Amino acid sequence: xxxxxxxxxxxGVICAAILIPxxxxxxxxxxxxxxxxxLNTEVVTPVVKPxxxxxxxxxxxxxxxxxxxxxxxxxxxxxHRKWLADVDYERPPRGLGEHVVTFVEDVPSYFEPxxxxxxxxxxxxxxxxxxxxxxxxxxxxxxxFKVEGTPF
Numbered sequence: 001x002x003x004x005x006x007x008x009x010x011x012g013v014i015c016a017a018i019l020i021p022x023x024x025x026x027x028x029x030x031x032x033x034x035x036x037x038x039l040n041t042e043v044v045t046p047v048v049k050p051x052x053x054x055x056x057x058x059x060x061x062x063x064x065x066x067x068x069x070x071x072x073x074x075x076x077x078x079x080h081r082k083w084l085a086d087v088d089y090e091r092p093p094r095g096l097g098e099h100v101v102t103f104v105e106d107v108p109s110y111f112e113p114x115x116x117x118x119x120x121x122x123x124x125x126x127x128x129x130x131x132x133x134x135x136x137x138x139x140x141x142x143x144x145f146k147v148e149g150t151p152f
Contacts (some may be wrong), residue, residue, distance in 0.1 A: 004054075006052055018136040023052055025129060027036070028127040028128060028129040028130070029129050029133075029134065030139065031126060031127065031129075031130075032136065033063075033064070033095045034124065034136055034138050035062065035063055035064035035065075035066040035068075035120065035124050035126060035136065036060060036061070036062055036066075036068065036092075036124065036131070036138075037060070037061040037063065038058055038059070038060055039058065039059040039060065039061055039098070040058065040059040041057075041058045041059075041141065041143060042056070042057045042058070043055075043056055043143055043144075043145050044056065044057055044102075045145070045149050046145050046146060047112040047145070047146045048107045048145060048146070048147055048148070049077045049107070049147070049148060049150070050107055050108065050110070050113075050147060050149070051106070051107065051108070051109040052106075052107050052111045053104055053105070053106060053107070054074075054103075054104070054105045054106075054107050054118065054145060055102065055103070055104050056057075056102070056103045056118065057100060057101070057102045057103075058100070058101050058102075058103075059098065059099075059100050059101075060098070060099055060100075060101055061097065061098045062092035062095070062096045062097060062098075062099070064096070064126060064127075065091045065092065065096065065097065066091075066092075066120070066124045066125060066126035066130075066136075067089065067090050067091075067124065067125045067126070067131070068087070068088070068089050068092075068122065068123070068124050069086060069087070069088050069122070069123045069124075069127075070086060070087040070088075070120050070123075071086055071120070071121045072078075072086065072087065072118070072119065072120045072121075072124045073118075073119050074105065074107065074108075074111075074112065074116065074117070074118050074119075075108060075116060075117050075119070076111040076112050076116045076147055077112055077113075077114030077115050077116060078111075078112040078114075078139070080108070080110055080111055080112065082107075082108045082111075083112075084105060089120065105118065109145060111147045112147065113147050113148055113149060113150075114146070114147060115144060115145075115146055115147075116144070116146065116147045117142055117143065117144050117145070118141075118142075118143040118145065119140050119141065119142050119143075120140060120143075121137075121139060121140040121141075122137065122140075123135045123136070124136040124137070124138050129130075
């Protein structure tokens with residue numbers, strides 16, 4: 001009788017050790033809700049000289065406490081590229097809710113006059129599956145501006 005009880009107990013422990021982590025991984029993998037909504041994007045300086053400052057203002061709503069990583073880059077009409085510093089955070093910088101964020105970026109002096117763009121590619125992770133296997137992504141943010149004139 002005791003041997004049978006021990007066998008059922010061991011079987012229960014083994015099944016729980018398999019089913020509980022599997023259920024957690026499935027729950028995390030099914031969680032695909034994007035934690036950040038960009039409500040509005042405004043280019044404060046739509047025309048910039050080479051060597052000048054590009055000012056971008058965004059209204060962002062953080063809906064969940066998730067880790068974020070944003071790769072950013074600027075391109076000009078001659079396909080010159082400037083890699084900008086990544087934006088990394090463990091939790092939303094000012095907490096959950098709606099916030100207005102202003103970015104000021106230097107436009108390189110080697111940028112040619114003509115249309116240019118600022119691109120940001122965000123990646124979010126809210127759990128271990130997002131962090132190591134399948135991150136949350138959304139379409140890149142493309143902000144167009146114009147480079148005009150000669151460098152300062």
